[in-house]
Amino acid sequence: MNIPIPTATLVTVTPEMAREWLEANENNRNVRDRRVDLYSSEMEAGDWMITGEGVKFDWNGRLFDGQHRLKAVIKAGVPVQMFAFHNLDPEAQKVVDTGAKRTAADALRFAGITRFVSEIASMAKIVIAWDEGGYRRSGSNSHPDVPSPAITDWSLENIEAATAAADLASQVYRSPFPVLSRSTLAAALFMISRVDEAEARKFAADMIDLRLSGAGDPLYTLHRRIESAIKSREAVGTAGQLFFYFRAWNARRKGERLSVIKIGSANTAAGVATDIAVPAPI
Template identity: 35%
Template sequence: MATAVAPIAVQLAPELTLEEVNQLASAGPAALHITITPALAKGLLTQNRRNRHIRENTVNDYVRDIQNNSWPLNGETIKLSISGDVLDGQHRLLAIEKAGTPVETFIVIGLPPETQATMDTGMRRTVADALALSGEANAATVASILRRVWAWEQGDRKFTRRNSPTTTESQMLLGAHPEIRRSAEIANRTRAAFPHIPQSALGTAHFLFNAIDPGEAAWFFQRLGDGAELPSGHPILALRNRVTSERAKEGTVPWARQLTYLVHAWNAVRSDRRLSRLQVKAGTVPTPK
């Protein structure tokens, strides 16, 4: 027969010192609704004695969201043991300290140390998950384009950096550029007709080209998809032949190279230049013209 367990009441404690938090934790499990100041975060981190390796990219992601005032009170908790050790939440605490900004959150204190083994075992929601939950059509394609457009705007023209936009940053970018939704539609349609370039590269290229000339961008992707009436030496025909041949030989073509091919073909079309073969050098993706 199961034993009934009384629920833990949440105590409102806007600001506490490290000593006060530790004293409360020593009394056993409790939940607090609290504002964690940079000073308190720093103090708690001195009690971060047994935890995972720090992921600097994750900390920096959190810092940007905190500084952008886009860190909502969403029910996620920081967890402390009965002795005050940080069991879960070290990245958030590091971000609060680094951002230099207080954050309102929940913390659960007074937990047995052995409970740490069962924490963070679920699958983290992706940007695509968040977009789908908000009813966004083509959520996976939109998310993949947002990631690359964000990198492009950060100046990463080789797409080799490991950091990615947070969910909030992705949603803000989509708000600033709602036309990315149309780019996702075009990417999915082109991919269905010509399945040799991923939607993320197609959609990113469409977003960049559409900002230069919407009419020519529409024609470019229609011809890329159907290959209709492309004479010998046409850049789009050279593009189709190159990626088809490479996929047959290599199986998978690096993502940045795919975008490089798209930009080279686009620039050749824009300058009315013939291309019998599409040849590019590895490195920075060129700027569309």
């Protein structure tokens, strides 16, 4: 058997071409709709980038990689440039996507960010998702997808404030005050600082120094609630953790006594989910 020589061509893939190529899609993994939505949003916004990845066909003409890209082209309804690989060994499918993935933190390092890289990358995902309406239900455990270019852009635009928030969160993490996720705390402090930077710093400083006034003090209740979650190994998602911080913060701002911080149900249809209070001046 003469083995065909693999080829790689940069192609402008139209929605019509994507539909045609998908007809050769056999024995591929299940489609992940969130990945299609993520890719299509980048394509619609003109943010899609050409990389060494693309659509791959074996020497039998079967598509074995790239279905998410092609479905995204169809959903976006715009032509997109990407590489098309042909005449690959059918056995190559077994090793596709098995290498180490580049993370959002890797992208920040490439952009020159060196301090609190992982924390800022995670913080960026949370804040971007929050600003787009995500994490509004305390009982939700969903994790909105945020494209890496958006994380990098946000981090570069907010590097000073993001670094300050990450630094504060790290100080709290090293203190006796209990913390479930350093990155989520950093995101909460960043968003609180957009309301009042000085008060945000005092909020963190009071955690670090354990300045708690006993029952009814929002910070004391926050301490006990997080401590209880850690001891009981309660699974508190990002939304729940944000709710903890914002509930305590808003109560302090209003001078309210706070004795309980209770996560609501994720079952929004039943109307019993607890809305996360948006940090705002009183």
